[in-house]
Every structure is written in structure tokens, then in C-alpha cells.
Amino acid sequence: MVRLLSALVLRCTLCTMFVGAADALAADRVTLALNWKAQPELGGFYQALADGTYAEAGLEVSIKQGGPLVNNRPLLAFGQVDFLVGTNLLQAFDAVKQGIPTKVVAAFFQRDPQCILAHADGPHRTWEDVAKAPLLMGNAGRQTFFLWMHSAHGFPRANLRPYNHSLAPFLNDKTAAMQGFVTAEPKRIEEATGRFPRVWLLADHGWSSYSTVLETRVDLIENRPELVQRFIDASRTGWERYLDGKDSSAADALIKRDNPAITDEQIAYSRQKMRELGLLTSGDAASAGIGVIRLERVRRFYDDMTKAGMYKHGEIRPEDAVTLQFISAQRAASR
């Protein structure tokens, strides 16, 4: 009933908009592809869609979900979607390396939610300890942040174990550690075992990548910069409102529609963690606002990854992977 009402309200707002503003008729259709299934960690985009922020910005947005067997990345380069949520900066560096004309235009998570978890009653108590644990990690993690864990913190390759987004192997072994999102997996493990696991956030140990970065094609940046700007601004507003949580029921309903496995408890936990850990709002974002990119951080992360052996020194210019045209600490300060 609530959903029906909110849909009605939304529809009425849209109607008045169509009647009131002529330019709303010419709303730009854009598609946003996600890097994962609908989840609170992508809530800001759903918020902007659900509460009409995108519509107010003259955007008719459709969202294409990702998932464990979905790779949305090629769709952006080939022009089938207009915006893409990227997991971290590495793939943006790879795009530069491969000559793919896409760039990061905003960085929503200032701190990557990626974490390592171990059992509360297991033998591994510290970050140094957990390097000795058998580590459940999927292919993507092995090819990205594990390389850094290995080079910067000496996590041995021999400890890697397969991970397929199932908790079972972890629950089965008290000595195991696993990868996870700090906003989700601790809760799932608590639901399964009754105890909160030990959690180490990679960002606390020097992993400096932005996460949930927004990428788009260079041709859009060059030919429709105002459209890109509108999309970024609306998404920032969406994120602010989603984190605030006072009026996010419509966004949460959309998330649950797209991904019925998500529960209200998980959504509440995730939002609480995003706020508590300042995942979106700490650092530069505290002063310059959500989504901000700082070039020094991009360069530093590239240097770290070069040390981890992912790139040859000077192979690419990391600043080519991003543009500060739409959102940067300097711009925000001068505003």
C-alpha cells in the first residue's frame, strides 16, 4: 500500500513536471550499469531514481544491474550504456593502458568497503595474524587487491582458497579468513553464527583506491558535459539523501525489487556502517562533498599498484584515468 502510494505520488510529481516544465518533456535517456546486484552500497543511485532527483535533472535513468556472472564494463566502451559504476580505480587505469576511451568522473566511496574477515572465536586476532590464515578469495580479488596485500603486507599466495560468494566454506573452518564488504558480510556471518566476526578494512591498512567510482565515455564528456554534470550532481544528491535515510523507503523498495535477497536488516546495517565508517563522507568529501576526486590520491594509488607489480613504472599516466572537470576539491572550494 505504501509502495502504491509512493508510486502515485511519484507519478503525480512527474505529471506536474511534464505540465509545468517544457524541457522535462525532452528528458535525456541514460542508462547506468552497476558493478553488482542492487544493494544498499549502490543505494544513492536508486535514491535519485526513486525520489525523482534524476527526473528533476531532466534525466530518464534506467539502471542495469551487475552480478557475479555479469561484466557490464564492455557495454560502456561500446556505447550501450552511458555510465558505469566501477569497483575501484584499477580498471580505469587498465582502460588507459588499453586505449579505451572512458574516464572516471566521480568517486563516491572515499574508502573502499573491501575487508578481510575472520571468526570471532578463531585463532587469528590481528592483521599480522590473519595473513597466515587460509584466505577465501574470488578471482577478481586475486587479480586486484590481493596483489597489493601480497606485496605490501606479505599475504602469501599459497594461502588463497576459492571463493564463490557462499559463506559455507568459511563457516566450515574456524581457522579461515575471507574477503567481504564491511557493510554486508559481517552481518551475514553474524546471522549464520550468532557472533560478529573480526573485521579488517583494507582502507585502514593503506589500500587507497576510491571505490564505487562513476565512469563514462570520453565522447559524452566532450560533447555532452552538461548532461554528465547533471547526472553526477543528481547522483550526489541521491547519495546524500540515501545516507541520511529519512526518506529512503522508495529507494529501498526499488533495491528489494531488483534484488529480493536483500533484507531490511541488511539495508539498515549497511547504511549504518557507511555512515559510521564515513565510507562516502570522510577525507576530502568532508569538505568538498560526496564524490570528490583528488589527483594526488589517484597518483599515490597508481604508485602503490606499480609496486605491487600490476603496472610497469611509467606505463600510463594515472591522471588520464580520471577527469576533475566535474567534481574536485578545488572546484568545490571555489564554488
Place this chain on the structure above:
Amino acid sequence: MSSGLSFTGACVGNAVTGWRQVSDLGLNSEATPPPAPAPRLLRALGSLAPGALAIVLLAGWEIAVRVADVPQYMLPAPSAIGATLVAEWDALRPAWAVTLMTMAVALLAAIILGVPSAALLASSRLVERMVFPYAVMLQVTPLVAVAPFIVLLIGWQRVWWAQLACSWIVAFFPILSNTTIGFRSADRGLCDLFQLYHASPWQRLRLLLAPSALPYFLAGLKVSTNLALVGAVVAEFVVGAQVDNPGLASTIFESQLRSDAPTMFAALALISVTGVMAYAATHGFSFLLLRRWHDSALVSQP
């Protein structure tokens, strides 16, 4: 019992006359003139045709990519893929070896377990009815769904064995089902003949059952060989890479993740070459075994 005996007795006559008929037929077919042999030149050209088609296709691909100016990240040209193969050979070769090894061992295991199981299933309708549903379950269960379970069963310390098990599951069924039908298709008349002459079980197996099952087994083998390759690659995707010895699936996964199309196509090229080689090998093997006596492998004599 007495009716069974008289049935056997009736069959003996049939079997003997049937046997003679078969050999008569064989003589007759030899008596008919074979079709005119193709000229030597034409046959030489024929043996070059597959290579020529490959060259035409690759050249077409190369030209299309260059003319349409397709970006390399979308579709690399064969020349770029070849260059990547050479440049990345030190990384690709060990990965290829791992995939080949998984494929070969899985196929071998499918044969070693498939043929005796087929003999068992063929020995009794009851056993077949009891066991076959499980064989089918094994075949239709999506690997993606059971892979984590297999890893748990086998133990995460032995990832390669889990990959092997997945690859084996895919390769096992065609051999099992084909060979079962093969054992079943031994000529009834000859069965009775062997019984009449008190052939030992070994003679029965060696001279009657094995030859009649062989063409069916070989047909299953052709399917299983390439399924074992597919299985070896897919298994690595779903089970996860081995830490020390990643195979070609890891190469593909990593190059997809890193938007590195040339490397991905280089890995795919290696898989394709493996498949074509395995295809040629099983067909050659099958031809060698069947050419003297089985209709499917008979060629017109020049």
C-alpha cells in the same frame, strides 16, 4: 525353461544362416565396382582446402578490422592476437599446459570409469534402470551450482582435483551412454552363436562385445574429448584458479577484468587450437581402429 531351450534352438539355425548371409553380402558389395577414383591433383587440392579456408577467414577478419578501423579493445585483428601470443608466450604456455593436463586426465578418468560402468549397465536392464537416473543427474546438474560443493567435498587445499572432478563429470556421460548402447548392440544372432559354441566370457567380450561396442565408444570419445576441454576451462572459472598453476581460464578471466582483449583472444586461440587438434586426433584414432571393418570408416578405394 523348456520354452527357453527351444527358443535357443530356433535361434541357432537363424544365427548360422544369418552369418552366411552377412558374408555373402560382404562378397557382393566387393563385387560391385567402386566409384571412380578422384584424380591425384584433385585429392591434393582437397587436402589443402581446410588450410585454405582458414587463411581466407583469417584474412577476411584482418581486413575487416583494418578497413572498419575496429578498436583493438573491441575486436583485435589476427595479427595483433598472434603478436600477443608471441609476446605473452611465457605466461600463456604454462597456463595452456595446466588446461591440457586437466583435460587429458579428466578424459582418461572418463574412459577408465566409463567403459566398465557401461559394461555393468549393459549387463542387466535392472541395473541400468537403477543407475542411469543418477548418471543423468550428474550430466544435467549445472557445474556452476555444484562446484562449490565439490570444492568442499574434495577440500580447498586440492583445487586442481576439484577442477578435475568437474571436468570429468562433463566428459563422463557421453562415453558411458554411448558405450552402453554399444554393448547392447551386439548382434543377437552372433550372441546365440557364441553361446552355442560355449564361448568363454573372455572370448565373448573380446570377439563379440568389444568390437560391437567400439564404434559407439569412439563416437562417445569424440564428444567427450572436447567436452573435457570445455569442462577443464569452465571448471577453472567456477572452482577458482589454482594458486601456483593457473590455467587458461584464469588468463581469460584476468584479461576480461583488465579489459585486455588481445590476451583474451590469444587464450581463446590456444583453446581453439587444442580443440581442433583433439578433434583431429580422436577422428584419426577412430579411423585407424575402424577403417578395416566398420561402415562408418570405409572409404572408396582409389
